[in-house]
Amino acid sequence: MIEAESLSLRYPGGREALGDLSFRIDAGEMVFITGRSGAGKSTLVKLIANLLLPSRGVLRVLDCEPSRLARRHRPGLRRRIGMVFQDHRLLPSLSAADNVALPLRIQGAPDGEIERRVRAALDLVGLGQRARALPATLSGGEQQRVGIARAIVHRPPLLLADEPTGNLDPQLSVEIMALFERLGAHGTTVLIASHDLPLIRQMRKRVLVLEQGRLQEDFRPQAEPA
Amino acid sequence: MSRANLRGESRLRRLRWRHQRARKDALLHLSRQPAGHAFALLLLALALLALLLLKTGIDQFRHLGAPLQQAHALSLFLDESIDGTAAAALREQLQDDPRVVLAQAISPDAGLAELLHAEGSEEALSALPGNPLPWVIVIEPRDRDAAATLARDWRGRAQVSDIAEESQWRDRADAVVRTARAVLTGLALLVIGGVVLLVANAVRTIRVEGAEERALQRIFGASEADLRRPYLYLGALYGLIASVAAVVLALVVFLLLGPALAELTAAFALDPAGSRPDWPWLVGMIPAAVVMGTAGAWLACLFEKDVEASA
Numbered sequence: 001m002i003e004a005e006s007l008s009l010r011y012p013g014g015r016e017a018l019g020d021l022s023f024r025i026d027a028g029e030m031v032f033i034t035g036r037s038g039a040g041k042s043t044l045v046k047l048i049a050n051l052l053l054p055s056r057g058v059l060r061v062l063d064c065e066p067s068r069l070a071r072r073h074r075p076g077l078r079r080r081i082g083m084v085f086q087d088h089r090l091l092p093s094l095s096a097a098d099n100v101a102l103p104l105r106i107q108g109a110p111d112g113e114i115e116r117r118v119r120a121a122l123d124l125v126g127l128g129q130r131a132r133a134l135p136a137t138l139s140g141g142e143q144q145r146v147g148i149a150r151a152i153v154h155r156p157p158l159l160l161a162d163e164p165t166g167n168l169d170p171q172l173s174v175e176i177m178a179l180f181e182r183l184g185a186h187g188t189t190v191l192i193a194s195h196d197l198p199l200i201r202q203m204r205k206r207v208l209v210l211e212q213g214r215l216q217e218d219f220r221p222q223a224e225p226a
Numbered sequence: 227m228s229r230a231n232l233r234g235e236s237r238l239r240r241l242r243w244r245h246q247r248a249r250k251d252a253l254l255h256l257s258r259q260p261a262g263h264a265f266a267l268l269l270l271a272l273a274l275l276a277l278l279l280l281k282t283g284i285d286q287f288r289h290l291g292a293p294l295q296q297a298h299a300l301s302l303f304l305d306e307s308i309d310g311t312a313a314a315a316l317r318e319q320l321q322d323d324p325r326v327v328l329a330q331a332i333s334p335d336a337g338l339a340e341l342l343h344a345e346g347s348e349e350a351l352s353a354l355p356g357n358p359l360p361w362v363i364v365i366e367p368r369d370r371d372a373a374a375t376l377a378r379d380w381r382g383r384a385q386v387s388d389i390a391e392e393s394q395w396r397d398r399a400d401a402v403v404r405t406a407r408a409v410l411t412g413l414a415l416l417v418i419g420g421v422v423l424l425v426a427n428a429v430r431t432i433r434v435e436g437a438e439e440r441a442l443q444r445i446f447g448a449s450e451a452d453l454r455r456p457y458l459y460l461g462a463l464y465g466l467i468a469s470v471a472a473v474v475l476a477l478v479v480f481l482l483l484g485p486a487l488a489e490l491t492a493a494f495a496l497d498p499a500g501s502r503p504d505w506p507w508l509v510g511m512i513p514a515a516v517v518m519g520t521a522g523a524w525l526a527c528l529f530e531k532d533v534e535a536s537a
């Protein structure tokens with residue numbers, strides 16, 4: 001599903017944000033990436049989302065090697081990835097439903113299908129009633145949930161989330177994590193960058209710990225108590 | 227039916243949907259700030275109208291140039307010893323030459339009368355004893371080459387004292403007409419370039435507000451072609467609306483100025499067609515403007531990078 005070998009990334013003119021990462025994530029796994037601020041969590045997520053290309057090393061995502069992918073095939077890979085941003089990145093002029101519809105529109109889905117799937121996705125994040133609301137009239141947590149609905153509306157095999165619970169209260173955070181877990185159970189690979197350690201601990205999932213761009217630890221939980 | 231075939235069909239269907247949506251987006255853009263668009267569209271329409279007028283000008287110069295292309299009259303001044311019968315025989319001989327369209331014999335009297343009508347020559351001629359003019363045969367050759375070979379053939383013959391070729395000043399007039407046409411054509415090309423840039427600028431302005439949306443669309447897998455499409459339709463729509471407006475304006479111009487233009491063209495021996503609307507051109511202007519608008523929009527979409535540069 002995701003495979004990194006000696007993966008490095010240096011921002012143009014900047015220092016090395018990621019160095020020599022090697023790991024492997026299987027389909028259906030739910031994995032947290034954690035580390036201090038500036039450790040490279042967001043950078044790794046962007047690499048996997050095919051928004052950045054590695055400077056060195058090999059990265060394979062969904063059986064593709066982005067750095068070897070022809071430019072015109074890049075969008076095709078991105079369409080199979082759902083993405084949640086810390087700052088939501090909702091379009092302020094569009095209703096919640098229209099924001100959620102974005103990935104389906106890009107894929108050229110027919111209107112009826114879009115309507116159906118958008119409603120289902122909003123219901124899933126508990127915002128079925130706010131479909132027509134503009135982002136500015138939603139609370140931070142609601143906006144984040146709209147962003148999550150947008151990331152899963154096209155049922156991508158890979159879901160990436162960069163600090164998805166930054167704006168949520170602990171109760172909602174747990175609910176969202178439960179939702180991610182359910183998606184994982186249906187075969188979606190879920191990768192979450194977060195520094196919410198209590199939440200991560202509570203989830204008992206695999207954790208990649210980054211420290212200054214290096215993989216400090218690949219922690220796998222013990223088999224869950226029966 | 228194979229699975230690949232099915233997939234291909236659905237891909238085609240989705241592409242059609244994308245085009246439909248892009249057209250809707252373009253209309254949405256246009257309806258959002260009609261006043262802002264109206265200004266740019268009016269400017270475009272005026273530029274296209276200027277293009278139509280330039281085209282009429284080019285046609286007029288072509289019309290002026292046409293007779294000059296053909297006629298390269300030769301005047302054979304016959305020897306003084308040649309009388310009317312000999313001149314008539316020569317004229318007939320020349321008329322039978324396949325290179326000659328028309329040969330006319332002009333008697334000394336006729337030549338004198340013509341000269342006397344020309345201002346200023348009266349005094350000089352009246353001072354002369356008798357009529358000093360020879361018989362002259364004026365030839366209209368078939369073309370420029372015919373004029374040249376005829377002049378070569380007849381120069382130096384005993385019956386001919388001199389040959390005047392009028393092709394020289396005609397060549398000059400020709401060059402003037404050609405230059406004028408080239409200048410007008412150049413101007414027309416400039417206007418076309420201006421139209422394309424005008425659309426490019428209008429589309430670029432509209433695109434500024436959509437930058438964040440496009441960045442997001444790229445992240446979710448929109449291709450550059452997907453992102454360009456609504457703007458290409460917008461550019462095409464710009465061309466369509468502006469050219470229809472330009473055609474209407476042109477018809478109004480012809481309606482109002484038609485009679486005056488007809489007089490003008492008659493007075494200056496211009497092409498009378500220049501005073502009437504040239505339908506194929508008016509109608510052809512519309513698809514041409516659609517192409518120009520699309521090209522302008524495409525230009526406006528060129529300089530935006532994929533997300534990874536701005537990650």
Ligand SMILES: Nc1ncnc2c1ncn2[C@@H]1O[C@H](COP(=O)(O)OP(=O)(O)OP(=O)(O)O)[C@@H](O)[C@H]1O
Pocket residue numbers: 011012014015016017035036037038039040041042043044195536537
């Ligand atoms: N576009 C960029 N250009 C240059 N350097 C960058 C860029 N983006 C991030 N960096 C640098 O790369 C390093 C890793 O950044 P990254 O955003 O991946 O950290 P992070 O782990 O997500 O931090 P946080 O928890 O604060 O979000 C940082 O040192 C940062 O300054």
Ligand SMILES: [Mg+2]
Pocket residue numbers: 041042043162
């Ligand atoms: Mg970050």
